[in-house]
Amino acid sequence: MEVVFRIGALAGEGAFVMGRTLGKIFARAGYYVNGYPEYPSLVRGGHNAYTIVVSDKPVHSPRQNVDVLLAVSRDALLFHKDSLKDKAIVFYSKQFSTDGLEFKPGVKLAPLPISDVLKEASAPVIMKNVAVMAAALSAVGLPLSYLEKVLEEEFSRKGEEILNLNKKVAQLMYKKSTEKAEIQLKPVEGAPKRIYASGNEITALGALAGGLGLYAAYPMTPASAVLHTLVAKMEKDGHNVVVVQTEDEIAAAQMAIGANFAGVRAMAGTSGGGFALMTESVGMAALAETPVVFYVAQRVGPSTGMPTWTEQGDLFQMLGASQGEFLRVILAPGTLEQNYYLAAGALNVAEKWQLPVILLSDKFLAESHFTMDEPKEQPKIERGKLLLEDQPELPMGKRFHRYALTEDGVSPRIVPGVKNGMHVGTSYEHWEDSFTTEDFDMRKKQVEKRLAKLKGLYEEQPKPTVYGDGDITIAVWGSQLGPALDAQALLEAEGIKARVLHFSWLYPLNPEKIKAVWKDKTIFFENNSTGLFTKLLFMETGLKPEGKALKYTGRPWFPEEIAAVVKDALKSGIKAEVRQAESFDKYEFYTPWRYSF
Amino acid sequence: MAGLADFNVAEKPQWCPGCGDHIILMGLKQALAELDKEPHETVVVSGIGCGSKLPHYIRTYGYEGIHGRLLPLAEGIKLANHKLTVVAVGGDGDGLSEGTNHFIHAVRRNNDVNYFVQDNFIYALTTGQVSPTTPKGRKTKTTLNGSYLEPLHPTAVALAAGATFVAATFAGDLMHMKTVMKKAIEHKGFAFVDIYQPCVTWNKNYSYDWYKERVYDLQKENHDTSDWKAAMDKAMEPYRTKYEKLPIGIFYQTDKNAAFYENLHPFADGPLVKQSFKRDLSKDFEQLM
């Protein structure tokens, strides 16, 4: 049982606030929810949309076709009319003309008397969104009290009068809107309380749970919400985390490395463009063996590309960032839970192995909302060979052997403030005691020492996760897990069994662990145009999927699209390469004025 | 308690004989020892350049990072443990060309970091190209007919950015340099010191004698270090006088601005590195339900 809503509005009209609010309401009513925002890189003048999937079964991604369209602006009628299900309801202000728009025959047009309601309540126009939300609740039969509760939480600070006005508008519209959806969403008895949050928000909380002490960043979509969330944790919620908005991404990277050097877990966050600036610092951390975590939320590149849309195009940038050869770890979460545990886990891996770790997300996962149960387990904090106690006296003039040659490649690490640990964290090749060297033998040994960490990382790496079973495998990495799982469910409903294989540990890759779960008849779905991970996988393991399916329009894979590719493969064989065109609502969000109707 | 010898390392510095960096290193060691700083509670951070090799020649904690980025690196260390003494040393090419953005914003943040610029008017390690502080008309490898650009005025830039401690000193005057360094280290907030550092290999024109004829001590004049305008006037004097007069000493100092760590509450509970980061997030999750 699933109901899909879509809110369409002009940029600045509040589609995301409404979407998030409705999502939270359905989550509170006991449902699984996914909320997916789409918007152009404009503050005003574009079109915004937020799709909400509400289900009694877990949902991990948006849908193309909707049951209920909430057209806050008139252009929303045009933008989304082609993705209405046969019996969809379209709510819009009765003041909007539908002239020139053709709807499918079964679609129910439900003009809302928004202006009448506002007039009757003597409420300002700004409250029209409350009226629309009330209509949405009314359509699926969810008690109005859910909306009233949110209004109380939101507006009680602003005084009784504003709160009551909002409630009045909601009550009037709830009654006046009479169009009902086929599926009614009664509150689910006995459902647990669930979190409704974005990948960015949960990444921030995961990092906090993992002992983050400092976060440094320069604002950049779609990673900025981690910065916002952590600032709120510091300034509003009283957490002892220090958040610095730096002058640029280079400073953010350096500050995070500095803090780690001095013993505080720190992270720098950005998107691909900002990470390009951090590049030189990645190599510095690698040679100096200072742990550091970079959170990178990809967007559509190269360069400015399409800054508010999604793509998995930066994998090789992560892999190749900085000159020279060195180990780094790349992790890519696929769900909120993975955001939480991998954010904490990345901090562990960085400290245990004393190297740079990249936590790679993208706009889709970072900015979409999902429901999640409150994590039961507190993430473990593992700091590896970190010395925090005073050390025995050093001979005069001598330094601590920070870069001691060891079997596992990891040398004891010590931080300023601890007695007799004096040494230099250094970007230059060095002796064991950190003094600069260009000695050929020591160079060889230090290179080998750093590379020796690979063995431990191979052990640290979990096997890729397998979901379900079937003859054919849908393989994905990072954020595309959600659409893959939902495609699996769609196929299942048609009696087709497909297996999902997901990679969240992207690099380095232990061939044995992958071969253990690899099967013939695999199609690798990537959200990019050249199959980056498929190449990496071949490079590292020699494994090659029979087919790769690539999508690079700016949107994620939709489950409907994945399911169609799988069905086609089952019917007429796996195609070596599928290039997916965008398959719904093709109007351009950036320029609604292009369309006159 | 640590003495001067505790800051010595076994290795000999490999700067050219006569390089101002030898004296800067000595000045820094003396300043730290005289202020009773402990080697393990001191961090010397650098970028890349001749002078940036300095952290290897002083037995404290240190970090030799990458070109131009020493300030945010030093600030990160300071934020992790604001009880440490953090000194950033780097050249004019490092900090005033590649790292200018960080310089200005480090000044604004007013983190309690000391920034000592080994200013030799030239790119030395890369063998003699023009630097942002090269005087106009000076011939270098990349200005064969003489530099045609106006030099950047480091103390004036620091003042314009709102620095709370701005000074200059001369590597040829160890006593003066040490005194200024001590004042800088004692200052709460970001302290900037522009050090005239003779480079005897690539900038022979600007010898110790050349500087000695031109520098004069502001503290021996009637200079008011609380007067920002007077400080700015002095900061521009070298350029006004075509390098005939080079004021050294403290140009400006104020304790009116909060140091960075005084702005944010987590520091009130002591150095971050000493804090426990076991957190109860149940309220944070509650907010999202």
Ligand code: SF4
């Ligand atoms: S080249 Fe100049 S700056 Fe470098 S060590 Fe020699 S004298 Fe010093």
